[in-house]
Amino acid sequence: MDLDSLLPNLGEWLRGTGPDVDVVVSTRIRLARNLADVPFTTRASDAQKGEIEARVREAVGKSALEPRLDYLSVAELSPLDRLFLVERQLISRELASTLDGPRGVAFDTNESVSVMVNEEDHLRIQVMRSGLALDDAWDRIDKVDDALEARLSYAFHDQFGYLTACPTNVGTGLRASVMLHLPALGITKQIEKVFKALQKINLVVRGLYGEGSRASGDLYQISNQVTLGKSEPRLLTEIKEVIGMILQYERQARQVLLKERRQAEQDRVARAIGTLGSATMITSEETMELLSSVRLGIHLNLLDDLPHTTVNRLFIQSQAAHLQKLTGQQLDGEERNAARARYLRNCLRDLGGK
Amino acid sequence: MNPCFYCGQPATIHYTSLIGKKKVEQHLCEGCARKQGVLADGPAASAPMNLQALVQLVLGQNATPDTAALKCPNCGLKYSQFRAEGRFGCPHDYDAFGEVLRPLLDRIHRDTAHRGKVPRALAGRGEVADLRRQLAEAVDSERYEDAARLRDLIRQKEGSDGPG
Numbered sequence: 001m002d003l004d005s006l007l008p009n010l011g012e013w014l015r016g017t018g019p020d021v022d023v024v025v026s027t028r029i030r031l032a033r034n035l036a037d038v039p040f041t042t043r044a045s046d047a048q049k050g051e052i053e054a055r056v057r058e059a060v061g062k063s064a065l066e067p068r069l070d071y072l073s074v075a076e077l078s079p080l081d082r083l084f085l086v087e088r089q090l091i092s093r094e095l096a097s098t099l100d101g102p103r104g105v106a107f108d109t110n111e112s113v114s115v116m117v118n119e120e121d122h123l124r125i126q127v128m129r130s131g132l133a134l135d136d137a138w139d140r141i142d143k144v145d146d147a148l149e150a151r152l153s154y155a156f157h158d159q160f161g162y163l164t165a166c167p168t169n170v171g172t173g174l175r176a177s178v179m180l181h182l183p184a185l186g187i188t189k190q191i192e193k194v195f196k197a198l199q200k201i202n203l204v205v206r207g208l209y210g211e212g213s214r215a216s217g218d219l220y221q222i223s224n225q226v227t228l229g230k231s232e233p234r235l236l237t238e239i240k241e242v243i244g245m246i247l248q249y250e251r252q253a254r255q256v257l258l259k260e261r262r263q264a265e266q267d268r269v270a271r272a273i274g275t276l277g278s279a280t281m282i283t284s285e286e287t288m289e290l291l292s293s294v295r296l297g298i299h300l301n302l303l304d305d306l307p308h309t310t311v312n313r314l315f316i317q318s319q320a321a322h323l324q325k326l327t328g329q330q331l332d333g334e335e336r337n338a339a340r341a342r343y344l345r346n347c348l349r350d351l352g353g354k
Numbered sequence: 355m356n357p358c359f360y361c362g363q364p365a366t367i368h369y370t371s372l373i374g375k376k377k378v379e380q381h382l383c384e385g386c387a388r389k390q391g392v393l394a395d396g397p398a399a400s401a402p403m404n405l406q407a408l409v410q411l412v413l414g415q416n417a418t419p420d421t422a423a424l425k426c427p428n429c430g431l432k433y434s435q436f437r438a439e440g441r442f443g444c445p446h447d448y449d450a451f452g453e454v455l456r457p458l459l460d461r462i463h464r465d466t467a468h469r470g471k472v473p474r475a476l477a478g479r480g481e482v483a484d485l486r487r488q489l490a491e492a493v494d495s496e497r498y499e500d501a502a503r504l505r506d507l508i509r510q511k512e513g514s515d516g517p518g
Contacts, residue, residue, distance in 0.1 A: 034445060036445055037445070038444070038445075039429050039443055039444040040441065040442055040443060040444055040445075042441055042443075043429060043431070043443040043444065120441075142471070145471075146474055149473050149474060149475065150474065150475075153475075154473050155445035156472070156473050156476060157445075157448055157449075157468070158468075158482060159466070159467055159468065160448055160455075160459070160466075160467075160468055161468025161470060161471075162468075162471075163442075163445040163448050164442075165441050165442055166440065166441055166442075167440075167442070167455070167458060167459060167462060168462055170448075170459070170463075170468075171463065171468045171470060172468070172470040172471065174470070200356060226462075226463045226464065226465075227463065228459060228462075228463035228465050228466070228467075228468060229463050229464065229465025229466070229467060229468070229469060230465075230469060230470070230493070231469050231470045231471075231490040231493065231494055232470050232471055233494055234469075234490075234493060234494055235470075237494075
């Protein structure tokens with residue numbers, strides 16, 4: 001697979017369509033699976049990891065999944081290509097850089113299904129959907145899992161379910177994450193209150209790039225903490241109920257903003273577009289914050305001539321590895337901030353946005 | 355306000371530990387904290403916390419000489435190593451450590467039994483698997499009385515005919 005061919009695409013998770021896409025960016029479900037009778041990845045030798053990789057590759061190839069998944073050996077990729085896959089959410093940071101030995105990822109050209117091999121668990125199957133689509137994502141991943149299971153012997157225990165390297169994933173091995181854009185709850189200072197309520201019901205809130213990452217651009221991932229003792233549909237139902245409530249709060253807060261401070265919001269959005277379209281140096285943090293204002297402006301109809309997928313395009317392509325691929329140069333520090341500003345200026349000019 | 359893990363009263367003692375990268379929280383009221391030996395007798399404000407007792411509460415049984423020496427015959431991982439690193443060595447560890455794991459899983463998941471998907475190849479296997487599927491369905495459709503009955507039945511069967 002030629003990775004650079006993905007560059008102009010948004011990928012499934014940023015497609016920008018789907019249910020409740022005014023608040024929900026994307027839905028992701030992952031399943032942790034391991035092969036029976038082989039040590040978990042952290043205690044496997046390189047030879048054993050090579051064996052695991054070969055078995056999973058063969059299963060992926062023979063299971064004839066639609067759309068087809070192509071396998072890439074992460075160990076053989078350049079650091080730039082690995083970061084590119086991290087930015088597109090096809091692999092984890094751990095698979096990219098902290099783990100070693102034979103490891104890889106299989107994914108389809110729509111970037112809706114990915115199977116990481118030799119991450120913390122032998123297989124980490126992931127399905128992405130644009131917008132809020134937990135049931136749809138579960139149907140898909142359940143089938144992918146069945147297809148692979150038909151050719152691989154999974155470590156499964158009558159009592160504990162699917163066995164995983166970490167006891168926090170055992171049972172279903174299922175983690176469902178919904179990425180939400182919650183700017184109005186941030187502006188009206190209600191976000192802390194919402195998150196405190198979530199922790200009480202065993203859901204986890206994290207920033208954009210997963211565990212330990214800071215929320216930037218008002219993007220939050222909500223996911224289940226418990227994986228054992230409940231069926232998959234039950235786990236999904238619990239998340240759905242909570243997401244439904246958060247959606248309602250965020251939409252109410254947006255209406256309050258429109259009613260009570262429309263002019264100020266209009267100003268914020270105009271300034272955000274102004275800065276994105278005229279800065280000569282810009283960090284990724286500032287870009288994220290400004291894009292958050294623009295995204296909100298689009299959904300509040302405070303901006304006319306910008307399609308809402310624009311924000312997603314600028315969001316993904318202004319990240320480090322994407323910029324380096326777009327410019328064809330290695331960029332560090334200041335150069336990168338200058339290249340990011342140049343890219344954003346050009347894009348917004350081409351779109352005729354102001 | 356979080357309820358006490360034991361009695362459901364509002365908790366006044368909150369303890370968070372990291373297992374792997376995941377946070378596990380434990381909430382206790384003063385009364386239960388005393389009962390569990392976390393708080394010594396005396397006024398709560400001045401009573402010293404027994405950290406050892408707290409850690410035991412979150413992680414389950416302490417690694418006693420017996421349990422610390424438990425070792426997986428397959429990968430060689432000792433229970434004490436697992437406790438230090440938070441990661442298993444191979445799928446057989448779950449059987450090798452067996453009973454010792456239940457309190458830990460109960461702290462993390464508030465449960466110790468899988469009620470979800472079963473691999474197709476195993477789905478038809480045995481009576482217990484069948485009961486477990488019925489249980490999952492009962493829970494999903496919120497028939498809690500049926501669920502409780504099935505759960506007891508499964509426990510009974512597991513207690514009588516298997517290593518558990």
